[in-house]
Amino acid sequence: MADQIRPVNRPRLYEVIVEQLCDHIAARDMQVGERLPAERELAGQLGVSRASLSQALVALEVQGILSVRHGDGAVLVRRPVGDMAIRALREHADRLPEVIEAREALEVKLAELAAARRSDDEMRAIDHALDVMEAEISGGERGVSGDELFHRAVTAAAHSPLLARLMGEIAELIRETRIESLSQSDRPRSSLEGHRRIAEAIRREDTVKAGRAMADHIRLVSDVELLRAER
Structure with missing residues (x-):
């Protein structure tokens, strides 16, 4: 045939x-x-x-x-070489759904564990990350550093070395999706509000609400233009 x-x-x-x-x-x-x-x-x-x-x-x-x-x-920052930028762009678009799936699998559980295991110092670290992101957004930035600090603080508060190691292995891929998401109009502020809901559930030691808030947050920040263009 x-x-x-x-x-x-x-x-x-x-x-x-x-x-x-x-x-x-x-x-x-x-x-x-x-x-x-x-x-x-x-x-x-x-x-x-x-x-x-x-x-x-x-x-x-x-x-x-x-x-x-x-x-x-x-x-x-770095000069592009040949058509490598286009190839890298297509590879990035192809792996975005997998990165989102990995984040849902890992970070929802991390939020639940953080609500059950966090210390007062770790709660303060989470609150500090919110303050950093608020300051960045109020200053006209996207809040990338505060966003990264927040998720790192939640991971630390979960006290799960294996999950933390898995997060470390995909950290660079998550950074790509973070930049992609926070570059969209109004996304930094809505992302910050999602962080606040996660933090409040962790503060109240409510594992169910913490996991649900993290799942909602990841669904929000995963809605990016690049994936809409692929549909």
Whole structure:
């Protein structure tokens, strides 16, 4: 039986923009530390919306090619090589659902254990992480450091060395999803509120509510543009 001809997969808009941005960096021989044009100007040059451009910039930030900071624009951190950025982008999109599944399996249980086992000092560490994230968001940032501190504090409060080790093994993959999620409009504030609900359940030593709040939080932060584009 002859093989059927497979349909050609059209590149998605964010992939096209990523490719154009990499071409822009190469054509201008940009060096590490240099800034790309302002988003409004860059979107105009590319003929795309700022929302689509923002998604492409975040994709390059996840790969460590750009650093995108409030007020500073996009700064080149590492020069892209050939078409590796596009391949890495597709691999990232492919593994996102698996990372989300792993987070649900590990972090819901960690929240439940933290509610049962946390000490007063560990509760203070969780509250400190909330304060850090609040300060970052109020200052116009996305709250990435506070978010990371929060989940690390919950993991520590669970007193489960094996689960902590498993979290460590996927930490870099979680970081990718964290940047992806917190780069979306209004997501930092809603993520912080989700953290507060988890923290309150842990404070009350309510294992059921802590696990449920963590599950709700992960479902919220897992709703990212990259996965919507894949549907």
